[in-house]
Amino acid sequence: MSGRFQVEIDPAYCKACRLCIQVCPKKVLAQRADGKAIVENPDDCIGCQLCEWHCPDFAITIKGEKKNG
Amino acid sequence: MAKQLVQGNEACVEAAIAAGVSFFAGYPITPSTEIAEKMAEKLPAKGKVFIQMEDEIASMAAIIGASLTGAKSMTATSGPGFSLMQENIGYAAMTEVPVVVVNVQRGGPSTGTPTLPSQGDMMQARWGTHGDHPVIALAPSSVQETYDLTFEAFNLSEKYMVPVVLLMDEIVGHMREGIELYKPEKIIDRRKPVQSPEEYLPYQTDDSLIPALAPFGQGYRYHVTGLIHDETGFPSNSPKVIEGLVERINKKIDKHADEIITYNSFDVDDADVVLLAYGSPVRSARQVQQAARQEGLKVGLVQMITVWPFPHKVLSQLYRQTEATFIVPELSLGQLADELSKSVPREKILRVNRNDGSLITPAQLDAVVREAVR
Amino acid sequence: MNYKNYLRWNKLPHIWCPGCGHGIVLGAFLRAVAQRELNKDDVAVVSGIGCSSRAAGYVDFNTLHTAHGRAIPFATGIKLSRPDMKVIVLTGDGDATAIGGNHFIHAARRNLDLTVIVFNNNIYGMTSGQFSPMTPHINFATTAPHGNFDYPFDLVELAKGAGATYVARGAAAYPRQLEKAIGQGLDHEGFSVIEAMSQCPTYYGRKNKMGTAEQMLKWQKENATVSSNPGEKIPLGVFVQVERPEYTKLTGQFIDSVSGGK
Amino acid sequence: MSKHWEIIISGSGGQGVITAGIILAAAALKDGKNVIQTQSYGPEARGGASRCEVLISEENLAYPKVQQCNMLVALTQEALNKYSSLIAPGGMLITDKSIDTSALSNDIIVLKAPVYSTVANIGNLMVANILVLGVLNSVIDAVTGDSLAAAVSSRVPPSTIELNMKALTEGNRVGKELKREVEIA
Incomplete structure (x- = not known):
């Protein structure tokens, strides 16, 4: 991984609501064919965690140096 | 004392x-x-x-x-x-x-x-x-x-x-x-879990069918819900779990009914007439029953102390033994008499009901008893 | 501790619909808990009935999922018996303000130390979309097919009027602010109410042509504000934060004075 | 005297007839008697005719209510009118001198005591209940005087013990005089 942050999405919990895609300011995330979220541009992640906080299904984890605990 | x-x-x-x-x-x-x-x-x-x-x-x-x-x-x-x-x-x-x-x-x-x-x-x-x-x-x-x-x-x-x-x-x-305001001899406290918190299942039971629920805040974290739940305490819609839980919670009482049920019986063994009562009508019934016995009338009394579970076994056995007429004084239109009719034939039950806010008087009950023994 | 360690992962995924705001609110709550490093054994989470109240099953504390509207009086029994425990109520707009309205105002009046998080999705979700006391005037619901002519409660005003000593409002669209509002409620000694605006795309959204979950979240973002000059927007923030003797403390003092500290 | 007493103490709400009944019952219990005390509840206790029943017996008591009232105490005309029909033939009535008893049947022993004039002399109408208790017990000897005095002093507000004991003493005196009159007659 070249970015400072790793975005992990667990497809077992993702319900394809697209909220994470909407809130990401850097367009890191995109939709798979089945609607679930995938990480498309991992290097662009700035670690803001908005996707994680907006994920109603606890499917997203941002790892790395975080702004908030 | x-x-x-x-x-x-x-x-x-x-x-x-x-x-x-x-x-x-x-x-x-x-x-x-x-x-x-x-x-x-x-x-x-x-x-x-x-x-x-x-x-x-x-x-x-x-x-x-x-x-x-x-x-x-x-x-x-x-x-x-x-x-x-x-x-x-x-x-x-x-x-x-x-x-x-x-x-x-x-x-x-x-x-x-x-x-x-x-x-x-x-x-x-x-x-x-x-x-x-x-x-x-x-x-x-x-x-x-x-x-x-x-x-x-x-x-x-x-x-x-x-x-x-x-x-x-x-x-x-x-x-x-x-x-007498005595100190109770026997105080029962609920069972404590025998398992460690890691192994604990709140609704797992042994032969007694009674669970040991750990008090909240003592290291046993679990879930309690009014929904049908399995041994873990979490909701389930599985037909097996539904049936199992509903049966168990009822059976844990049914199974121990003989231990739970208490009653007092007075002069019932040879009785032609048995009075069945609970609560304050017992007082009227006892007065009438004692007076009748003094006169030589074969009248007995069963005082139910446990109302639920209902002492059907005791009463049906008593009926089989005596074939007595049962007289049921109660301050309702017949809730007790109706329940009794599950163990004693309806035609052998006489009802003495009162719902005017007064206690059934001994005189009122006595008249029915005399009619029955005649 | 990582907030996700407070979840009962074997119970997930949860029953909430895709895009439901309740998971966002739950996450904010757990992050507030994690920041305070609350010990799981010392916390009781009590809920009533409804979509929101299923939250109790997903969190790894002493959890009690009760009857509709009754979470607060159950929590009252726990808190009075174990004043040392942190007792948190997770409830919904219908659960807390309709069937549980009486309990809500009385617990507020007593200033019992409970943290009550009201997941407000403006509708009864579990039973598929009937209006609640927090459904806005002339909104639609399955039991208001021609528009709801009831006027809604403003939960903040209700809690304030009833005597709650901490009252805040947050929204799923502002998870960081929501987390802070809940956190301050957890820190507050007394009856704390946090209204958490939550989107229900399946029923409320569909009935009121609010669009997808994304659109509903966007609506929230645009129509609710943390600004102190909210104008026509729904104000978010902390509205009441006052000190008043807390009920279990008063009970304890009263017991000590009557019993001579026995 | 009969060893089985079925007593009704009646008056208007607030006169303390229930307290009087409880005190009598407590005294009887102290004497080792069987006793049951019941009372009318609700709106009656807040005005209008109020009543308290006390059963005292050497025998076990089953039925807890008065069946054959052999002693009615009526502190007001209204209470007398309401409850006089409960007095069994040969039973007794104790009431105040001011109360009209002309409608009662001949088989009732009517004892009219100067209840209110005596309490007026004591200086407090509130103790009519205790005074009449003294009257009642001096007439029927249902309980021992010591037990009755002990029950009074333990069941009235501490600040009123002296006043109530005085009322009891006066009641005993009035009762003894009444009893003498009845026996002479």
Whole structure:
């Protein structure tokens, strides 16, 4: 991984609501064919965690140096 | 021990305190109010909690919450309040949380006759909340019995993890008699889990069918829900789990019914006529029965102390043995007599009902007894 | 501790619909808990009935899923028996303000130390979309097919009027602010109410042509504000934070004075 | 005298007839008797005719209510009118001198005591209940004087013990005089 942050999405919990895609300011995330979220541009992640906080299904984890605990 | 002049409702409070009640939540309602008043006076002095809630629904909820932390908890009410409590009586039955609910019966339906006695809540005590559920109900006929049975209510509740209803009535609640305020010999506390928190399943049971619920806040974290749940405590819609749980919570009482059921019988072995009563009508029945025996009439009396589970086995056996006519005095239109007809043929049951707010008088009952023995 | 360690992962995924705001609110709550490093054994979470109240099953504390509207009186029993425990109520707009309205105002009046998080999705979700006391005037619901002519409660004003000593409002669209509002509620000694605006795309959204979950969240973002000059927007923030003797403390003092500290 | 007493004490709400009944019952219990006390509840206790029942017996008591009232105490005309029909033939009535008893049947022993004039002399109408208790017990000897005095002093507010004991003493005196009159007659 070249970015400072790793975005992990667990497809077992993702319900394809697209909220994470909407809130990401850097367009890191995109939709798979089945609607679930995938990480498309991992290097662009700035670690803001908005996707994680907006994920109603606890499917997203941002790892790395975080702004908030 | 010197006897003291105590009111029925006060005797209930004294016994509850002696049994170790540490949490009372209630809402004032005639004719049970003295229980809340005395609790308010006495519990804080013992370092225990009294709270007057906003209604009876909340009172039931609060005592279940307190009981889940391990506290012996109770509430007291009368007809309309008992109706409101039904929701959470069902919750306690379903989640197997021990609580004692005192219902000092007054006349109904609805607000009925607040200051007058009745036994119209007998079926409600059994079937007031929805669904097939277990319950134990005890009924005192004197102030001393109120004291005795309040202990018993706590003991049974803790032992079987079930709500126990102390089914009093206005007469018993309000009259004063000389009683002994003794220290209870036997105090039963609920079972404690034997497993470690890691292995603990709150609703796993052994042959007794009774779960050991750990008090909240002692390292055993689990989930409690009024939904059908499996051994882990979490909801399930599996037909097997549904059937298993509903059967178990009922069977845990049925299986132990012989241990739970208590009654007093007087002169029944050779009886041509058996009086069957619980609560204050026992007083009339006893007077009539004793007088009849003195005259040589073969009249006996069965006083039910446990109203639920109903002593069908005892009564059907007694009927087979004696083929007696059963006379059922009760302060309702026939809730007790109807239940009896499951174990004694309907045509062998004579009903003596009174629902005018007065106790059945010995004279009223005596006339029926004489007619029956003739 | 990582906030996700407070979840009962074997119970997930949860029953909430895709895009439901309740998971966002639950996450904010757990992050607030994690920041305070609350010990799981010392916390009781009590819920009533409804979509929101299923939250109790997903969190690894002493959890109690009760009857409709009754979470607060159950919690009252726990808190009074174990004043040392942190007792948190997770409830919904219908659960807390309709069937449980009486309990809500009385617990506020007593200033009992409970943290009550009201997941407000403006509708009864579990039973598929009937109006609640917090459904806005002339909104639609299955039991208001011609528009709801009831006027709604403003939960903040209700809690304030009833005597709650901490009252805040947050929204799923502002998870960081929501987390702070809940956190301050957890820190507050007394009856704390946090209204958490939550989107229900399945029922409320569909009935009121609010669009997808994304669009509903966007609506929230645009129509609710943390600004102190909210104008026509729904204000978010802390509205009440006052000190008043807390109920279990008062009970304890009262018991000590009556019993002589026995 | 009969060893089985079925007593009704009646008056208007607030006169303390229930307290009087409880005190009598407590005294009887102290004497080792069987006793049951019941009362009318509700609106009656807040005005209008109020009543308290006390059963005292050497025998076990089953039925807890009065069946054959052999002693009615009526402190007001209204209470007398309401409850006089409960007095069994041969039973007794104790009431105040001012009360009209002309409608009662001949088989009732009517004892009219100067209840209110005596309490007026004591200086407090509130103790009519205790005074009449003294009257009642001096007439029927249902309980021992010591037990009755002990029950009074333990069940009235501490600040009123002296006043109430005085009322009891006066009641005993009035009762003894009444009893003498009845026996002479």
